[in-house]
Amino acid sequence: VRAAPDLNISGPSTAVAAGSTVSYTVSLINRDSSACTASTFQLARSILAGWTGTLGSSSLSLSAGASGSTTLSVTSAQAATAGAHVVGVGSSSSVGSVHTANAAITYTVAAATSVLTETIGVDKPSYVRGDTVYMSALVKNNGAAVEGASVKFLVGLPGGASTTLTATSGSDGYARATYKLGKGKGAVGEYALRADATLGAGTATASASFSVR
Numbered sequence: 731v732r733a734a735p736d737l738n739i740s741g742p743s744t745a746v747a748a749g750s751t752v753s754y755t756v757s758l759i760n761r762d763s764s765a766c767t768a769s770t771f772q773l774a775r776s777i778l779a780g781w782t783g784t785l786g787s788s789s790l791s792l793s794a795g796a797s798g799s800t801t802l803s804v805t806s807a808q809a810a811t812a813g814a815h816v817v818g819v820g821s822s823s824s825v826g827s828v829h830t831a832n833a834a835i836t837y838t839v840a841a842a843t844s845v846l847t848e849t850i851g852v853d854k855p856s857y858v859r860g861d862t863v864y865m866s867a868l869v870k871n872n873g874a875a876v877e878g879a880s881v882k883f884l885v886g887l888p889g890g891a892s893t894t895l896t897a898t899s900g901s902d903g904y905a906r907a908t909y910k911l912g913k914g915k916g917a918v919g920e921y922a923l924r925a926d927a928t929l930g931a932g933t934a935t936a937s938a939s940f941s942v943r
Contacts, residue, residue, distance in 0.1 A: 733761040735771060737821050737831035739802065745840035748810040752837055756785070756819050757799040760792040768793040769823045773800070776818035776834075780807035783817070804837055812841040845872050846879070846932035850925045856941045860913040866906045867899070867925040867936060875903025879929040883907050888919025888942075899927075911942055918942050 741754035758771055770791045775783040786801035804817050814836045823829035846869065853864040869879040876899060883895040897905035905927070911917050920941050927934045 731763045732766060732825050732828045733763070734828060735759060735761055735821055735831050737819065737833045739817070739819050739833045739835045741835060743836065743838065745838040746806075748806050748812075748839050748842070749808040751803055751805040754802045754804065754817065754835060755799055756802050756833075757797060758790055758792070758821060758831075759797040760794055762794040764794050766794045768796075769825055769829060771821045771823050771829060774820050774822075775802055775804075776816075776820065777804055778807070778810075778815060781805060781810070785819075806837060806839055810839045812839050814838050842872070844930065844932045846870070846876075846927060846929055846934040847873075848881075848925060848927045848934035848936040850923065850936035850938045852923065852938060852940050854940075856943060857911055858943055859911055859915075859917045861911050861942075863909040863911060863921075863940065864906070865895075865909065865923060865925075865938075866904050867897075867927060868903050869899045869905065869927045869929065869934065870903060871929060871932065875899075875901075876929060877901045877903065879903075879905065879927050881905035881907075881928075882926045883909075884924045884926070885909050886922035886924070888921065889916060 736759040777783040782805045784803045790798040817837045818834040820832045850867045879899040881897050885893045895907040897907045899905040923938045
């Protein structure tokens with residue numbers, strides 16, 4: 731008597747980054763009675779559009795009661811959304827629908843890690859008393875310019891005091907601020923400039939300096 735096979739797929743359940751390849755084990759047991767002749771089970775994988783899946787073997791030839799296995803390597807799309815996605819495998823044979831079976835497993839795409847970076851600069855390396863300093867900070871998230879980051883500019887004066895200015899990055903990723911230098915002799919010297927950027931839970935810091943003569 732012919733019977734439906736036992737088809738199973740197993741493998742790691744740990745979330746992986748989009749674009750990663752995960753290898754699963756596909757196993758099948760031929761549940762036909764001992765009086766039946768051997769059967770060749772055709773295997774087919776089921777994955778999302780834009781993903782790739784490769785079976786180590788596309789068929790398993792098994793006697794009644796015998797078992798066999800192969801691998802299924804699945805690579806998600808680079809732009810795959812975070813979360814659980816179903817990966818499936820099915821079987822069939824020339825015997826007919828009785829040898830049809832399906833199994834599935836979850837491929838989990840991890841949420842992308844946010845990496846905030848920042849560079850800071852001024853319009854020139856040195857100034858004279860009374861000048862205006864034009865400062866800017868370029869904020870990027872995972873390498874792309876980001877809008878809406880909060881940036882705090884800290885200007886360290888030669889005498890040890892400091893001034894804080896705030897700005898928000900625009901569509902080009904730049905946050906900009908200006909600082910008017912004093913005209914007295916106390917304005918002469920080296921200035922330390924720091925910018926602290928915040929976007930959600932991400933933070934970044936950059937430093938620069940300029941002089942006043």
